[in-house]
Amino acid sequence: MNEKKTAERGYHHGDLRDALIRAADDLLAEKGLEGFTLREAARRAGVSPAAPSHHFGGSPGLLTEIAALGYRELARRLIAAGEIGSPADRLKAQGVAYVRFALDFPGRFHLMFRHDLLLREQLSLEEATGQAWDALEKTVLAIRGQSEQSELDAEGEAILIGIWSTAHGFAHLTLDKKLARIADCGSDDDMLDSLFPAIIDALWIKKLG
């Protein structure tokens, strides 16, 4: 992109690692996961095709950092959504936030669940995943009337995995335009704002709240 070429910046970049992450993230936002190539990311950072390997080992290494970035942003939103209202309201808000994140960052979102493109064991990824996870778990613990330190009971597990599955599936199906056939809402945002809460209300929250 606006990154300097070798001639103007000298042999060493100085901040290549971050520059590559930014370039790759931009690329994902612009062209989606399928439009991403490591060479193009390097091109945008103004550096040779082989340069990224020294910082990330390879394509999965770079993508993993972006996935971690995604999980951190997701966690931030889930935490924010879990701050006000009754436990049931908070869980609902977190479900909406989950889908909203997917619609705001489709590239990141798809990447985050492509384990064939990621290094699962990478610390930064496991850490960020844990944050997002804990935000949901905390709310479910409140619903079950359990303390924050305790382990989820069986019903709590079912609720947690249930809300996650529903939000995750809804996000995927919306991004894939699979729902257009039934619910003929205009934009994806309309889907999220009206349809998704309707699902939660009709089939989840009434039981929990």
Next chain:
Amino acid sequence: MNEKKTAERGYHHGDLRDALIRAADDLLAEKGLEGFTLREAARRAGVSPAAPSHHFGGSPGLLTEIAALGYRELARRLIAAGEIGSPADRLKAQGVAYVRFALDFPGRFHLMFRHDLLLREQLSLEEATGQAWDALEKTVLAIRGQSEQSELDAEGEAILIGIWSTAHGFAHLTLDKKLARIADCGSDDDMLDSLFPAIIDALWIKKLG
């Protein structure tokens, strides 16, 4: 694979279209979607790399046929699962069947929702998708007490998209091993047999049945 080479079979294959579909489907079953390449499929069918283009136009053309194959198999199972029991039981059984299909054919399943790899407008695909869809819709209409010909009401839409989202998300998360952290069931099959019904029971069926 066991397909004859040009020398032994003559210049014309005779049944290349089907042979390629079989080879590609096998490849997907063996190595998953990420292991698929058009050239490898051609190799297994014993033909040149450019041969598939004459029958399918290109890689997406071939993959679309396999996705259609997947939707037909899915529809078959959904219909079978929707034949006995109360409407609520049937919907639950269809949810389980949906996830079971995903675990039985991970390659096909992933492919079916990768619209970047498919030709959405292809008739064979739209047809097969419709079949799977109708099987679910029929059950929800029964739950709502509506006739089979009528359109789903708003609550019916929510139920339909809800069960689909939940099953779809659960399938994806299971295949991605994202649930191992909470529910430490052994195999994926255990997840499906015990955990998924628990979700449906706890949060869906009680309301509907």
Next chain:
DNA sequence: AATGGCATCTTTACAGTGTAAAGATTATAC
């Protein structure tokens, strides 16, 4: 039966990809 046309498959070629290996350059530590 011969022949022309068409469908089918191969060959060749090209622009891409990710990344390994080795060379060039610069920063850093001693």
Next chain:
DNA sequence: GTATAATCTTTACACTGTAAAGATGCCATT
């Protein structure tokens, strides 16, 4: 000030999908 390590480039290789053009065999028309 010099050795060492870190950083980036160059070159090269084995892949990929597919476009273009040539080879082959089937089939219908005459």
